Amino acid sequence: MKDARVEFCGYSVPHPSEDKINFRIQTNGTCSAEDALRQGLSNLNDMTGVILNVFEEALEKHRKSN
Known part of the structure; x- marks a missing residue:
């Protein structure tokens, strides 16, 4: 939702036993929902x-101190 082009973004899981997620992405028309999703995932x-x-840096620092 930090993308100014996106007006609404949501998801639902149809059923816990299904391996599916439904996305709803509504943009302001300056890009496609697919572009907004790809940018968000990136x-x-x-x-x-x-x-x-x-x-990893904090873990390494902790290991060196012990």
Whole structure:
């Protein structure tokens, strides 16, 4: 929802035993829902990479101190 082009974004899981997720992405018309989803997934991937690096550095620092 930090993308200014996205007006609404949500998801639902039809049934816990199904391997499916339904997404609803509504944009302001300046991009497609697919483009917004792809950009969001790319941003999420970048963010998790940063979090992993910070965690690994802290873990290494902790191991060296013990």
